[in-house]
Amino acid sequence: MLALIVSVLAMGQLPLIAPGDRLAWIGGALVEQEIRSGDWELELTRHMPGAKLVIRNLGWSGDTVLGEARAGFGSPADGFKALVAQTIAVKPTVIWLQYGSNEAFADPLDIAVFRAQYEKLLDALAPTKARIVLVIPPPIEVRPSPLPDVAPVNARMERVASEIQSIASARGLGVFSLQQLWADVKTPQTTNGLQLAATGYRNVAPAFAKAVGMANAPEAEILMLQEGVQEIQDKILPAPGQSRIVKVKGLKPGTYELLVNGNVIASSDHETWAAGAAMTKGPAWDQSAKLREAIVAKNMLFFHRWRPQNETYLFGFRKHEQGNNAREIPQFDPFIEKTEAEINRLSVPVKTTYQIRKVSS
Structure with missing residues (x-):
């Protein structure tokens, strides 16, 4: 920002x-x-x-x-x-x-x-x-x-x-x-x-x-020093399809799973984790998708607010037929405001828990 x-x-x-x-x-x-x-x-x-x-x-x-x-x-x-x-x-x-x-x-x-x-x-x-x-x-x-x-x-x-x-x-x-x-x-x-x-x-x-001066930052790199649990706080949400690199140092030979908020996201051997494994899914991406959905919902509500399909009957030369319904158009406003509050909430990343768990030697 x-x-x-x-x-x-x-x-x-x-x-x-x-x-x-x-x-x-x-x-x-x-x-x-x-x-x-x-x-x-x-x-x-x-x-x-x-x-x-x-x-x-x-x-x-x-x-x-x-x-x-x-x-x-x-x-x-x-x-x-x-x-x-x-x-x-x-x-x-x-x-x-x-x-x-x-x-x-x-x-x-x-x-x-x-x-x-x-x-x-x-x-x-x-x-x-x-x-x-x-x-x-x-x-x-x-x-x-x-x-x-x-x-x-x-x-x-x-x-x-x-x-x-x-x-x-x-x-x-x-x-x-x-x-x-x-x-x-x-x-x-x-x-x-x-x-x-x-x-x-x-x-x-x-x-x-x-x-507009918001060039995407390089792939975020998450460094985990050892097997265990770590809390991660993103600065901004990822864009759809944008990858993040997770590196884990000091793992003993074997295969390890990455769990985010308790859900398995990826599985690789210790060498891959040491070099860095790319992630393109998880709670942050889910939140970003919900944010976009809320934006589209708000946009459609506002579109019908300022460009109602039956505008001619509401405000134009045929308003003598249905112009009394024009009073309903401002009733979109509270729905728009509610959706915008949700957009603002979803725009803020939340803390997530990353865990590396060994599954085989």
């Missing part, structure tokens, strides 16, 4: 996110669809245990910096008003704006117009007094034919990225880049270059964490 804050302050910026923050995360489909996996939010939460973060995903597929996708049955101007109102409604202390992907499809790209539109949004959000962070979007992932060549779009994305950086510098705003999101993955992560596949958010989560 401190590493994130310090790394950002060292660059002369305000923190991208800090304990106790209320984050409004705004953008297009890449932001919106994260609510279904929760993997990027998991990275934020597990790196800041007990920080009482409140994260509100306000992503909207197809959105632009003017909020045009949010217009519903209104005009593009109504979409912009909706974007600003939706952001103000969640009372953010920090706002992440992740725009530029859709704008880069315009050919020709008028970069001056893009900048003016972005500046308009920033001015409109100024009354929130929130710290504002600009997120440089990733390039379109290269996929084989019959999908089109994305090189022209990505060339325009480079211009967009440069302009976002310029805006952030001119206004003294925080900024981080997702331009390296695909750099460390060997297989395609999107279905079409834009939308991440089912496991895509998890697969690129390390790159996302690195972008």
